[in-house]
Ligand SMILES: Nc1ncnc2c1ncn2[C@@H]1O[C@H](COP(=O)(O)OP(=O)(O)OP(=O)(O)O)[C@@H](O)[C@H]1O
């Protein structure tokens with residue numbers, strides 16, 4: 451019942467189908483009842499006319515009152531023939547040869563209903579030209595049965611039509627609401643940054659203003675996001691120069707002759723400045739990855755980029771004695787900005803090396819699989835538990851208890867970049883032992 455209630459309030463299609471079907475059933479029941487009772491009444495009038503006509507035929511053509519005895523089979527086949535024709539005063543004879551005792555004194559000329567031995571009879575009495583009184587009678591029960599049967603036959607088309615009509619309504623309403631369903635699927639399947647206006651063609655006129663207001667809202671959201679992105683990018687950019695100056699100053703101070711105590715105190719200062727520089731770089735990359743406008747790109751080869759990145763990260767890997775390797779299929783290219791793809795792979799390789807303990811293994815493998823470019827980065831680190839696999843893509847989210855430092859922006863940048871490139875990313879558990887397999891798929895050139 452709860453499901454029905456919620457469907458009743460939430461589904462326009464369900465409500466339209468339900469109320470239209472109820473209206474049709476209501477009208478059909480009213481029309482059916484009316485035609486049933488009209489047909490019943492008309493059948494009764496017709497039956498009375500039949501009695502009158504039989505009496506008139508006997509009178510005008512002087513037919514014998516005793517009709518021929520019909521075979522049993524015929525009697526059963528047509529109950530209509532169960533007419534009693536007799537002159538009042540004799541014992542009478544039916545179409546089947548039956549006789550009934552009619553109370554001559556109580557019967558007047560014309561049509562009437564009487565009760566004989568507990569059974570109701572419809573009797574028409576006519577005074578013949580010979581002066582005799584003729585009665586034509588029929589049992590009310592048989593008359594009612596015939597009238598009811600013929601009335602039901604008038605209602606039958608309606609009974610057949612109701613389920614067909616309700617099914618048609620449900621199909622038609624579904625068809626009419628299809629553009630709205632299509633629109634909601636389109637919105638659902640969009641990437642977070644895709645704030646392009648919704649296409650309003652093939653949308654019913656009644657829904658068009660709603661789509662237009664959603665488009666205005668999308669435009670405002672896009673403007674607000676762009677403003678926020680530019681603010682972050684500008685702030686990071688503005689902070690870059692003073693921080694670089696600060697870092698140089700710290701290096702200069704370190705180069706001068708200082709007591710070992712002062713030297714020791716300067717090391718955390720230098721490390722802090724490095725962390726801040728790293729955070730600014732990540733913030734700039736994050737703002738870039740959020741950019742809404744996609745500029746024209748040309749295909750770029752993957753192999754040279756991977757080579758450069760491996761060289762950059764080799765020092766970090768050697769410091770932890772990590773076995774760093776890569777296998778990239780020759781000639782693989784991707785449709786993206788050079789910086790975009792470098793930032794994406796650098797963040798993934800950096801994570802793999804940073805979170806893999808001493809003596810571990812990090813491997814990059816890139817190949818073409820069924821029309822897309824598949825890049826897999828496998829490490830032998832602690833991996834990521836399933837509950838965290840979606841959260842790690844949120845900006846500034848870091849898993850608690852992590853020794854290695856970081857700003858928590860790397861995977862958010864990766865996610866935005868992959869969305870811009872219309873690819874997808876999966877975090878899987880390593881097949882052997884612990885570790886993470888990051889699987890990236892990008893459209894191939
Ligand atoms: N290869 C990996 N193995 C284990 N944990 C990982 C791995 N990659 C990412 N994580 C976890 O996911 C979190 C988010 O990673 P993300 O790259 O977004 O940020 P970060 O590495 O902390 O900082 P940075 O912005 O410097 O990259 C990390 O803090 C880490 O806990």
Ligand SMILES: [Mg+2]
Nearest residue numbers: 801856860861
């Ligand atoms: Mg990272």
